[in-house]
Amino acid sequence: MFTNEQISSYNDLEMSLFNYIMQxxxxVTYMRIRELADATHVSTTTVLRFCKKNDCEGFSEFKVKLKMLLSQQRTSTRTLKSPHQAAYEFFERFQHPNLEEKIKNAAQLISKxxxxxxxxxxxxxxxxxxxARYFSSLGTFSMYIDDPHFPVHAKMRKNSVTIxxxxxxxxxxxxxxxxxxxQEKNKIVSITNNRQSTIAKMSDINISYYVAExxxxxxxxxxxxxxxxLVEWLAKEVSKIE
Known part of the structure; x- marks a missing residue:
């Protein structure tokens, strides 16, 4: 339930529904379908379509599976994954041609x-x-911001690409x-775990990787x-162009 493939198939309404359910x-396990629809401002048809996308015949089955998932999460709160598991999840999707195309398109954008x-x-x-250090090491001038209040003046942003x-x-x-x-019409490349997120949708190019949080x-x-x-791959693609 809520596999990476299922999440990637959600539209905007279904994504908002998913976010509400996760929070x-x-x-939700005690709600009626109409109550959930009203709480998330969607139709009951959208809720049912969402259930089917998660391999449930209807809302009743969805609630049963949701209770099971909730129980599993509670019993495994302090159980950590194998360090190999996330890598396997990512590399299962690594060969998708769309990913390589996005890397190349982003590299072209950055090279200019x-x-x-x-x-x-x-x-x-x-x-x-x-x-920033890796890109600079390969010849692309880069800086990083990890402070939301750090002043980034217009001269610094001019003709830059934000990652x-x-x-x-x-x-x-x-x-x-x-x-x-x-607003300044500068380009944005984002690397996120979900292509339906706000940052992903704001970006000119989004590279999403989908591993279980x-x-x-x-x-x-x-x-x-x-x-x-992905950062290292992107940096090397840029260096090939330059």
Whole structure:
């Protein structure tokens, strides 16, 4: 239930429905279909279509499976994945031709810019610092921002490409800066775990990797391995062009 393939197939309404369910799992297991539709401002038809996309015949079966998922999460809260599992999940999708095409298109965009600005906070901020260093090592002038209040003046942004890193694609500190960059008609490339996220949709090119998010108690410990791999791949493609 809620596999990476299923999540990638959701449209905007279904994605908002998914986000509500994930944030209110206990409540949803006791809701009627009309109550869920009203709470998420969608039709009951959308809810039923969402259920079918998650391999459920109807809303009743969906609630049963949701209860099972909730129970599994509670019993495995303190169980960590094998370090190989996330890598396997990512490399299962690695051969998709669309991914290589997006990398090449992003590299072309970056090769025409005067510089690259990496943006990210938390774990993504660490990846932003690494990305800036890696790109600079291969001859592309780069800087990183991991402080949402860091002043980025217009001269720095002029003719630059911003690479936004965010696991959720909904980072409230990153979004305002990206809106400003978008208004200035500068280009944005994003690397996120979900192509339906706000940051992904704001981007000129989004590269999504889809691994299952992992939490340890309240901390999001989703692997950054795919981000590391994609940043290095992108940097090397840019260096080939230049």
């Amino acid at each position: 209110n799992m206990d409540k 810019a005067s510089g690259v600005i990496f943006i990210g906070t938390g774990s993504s901020g660490i990846m932003a610092e690494y990305g 936004a890193l965010s696991t959720s694609g909904e980072n409230p500190f990153t979004l305002p800066l990206l809106k400003q960059i978008k 992992e939490f340890y108690e309240s901390a999001n410990i989703t692997t950054q391995f795919p981000v590391l791999f």
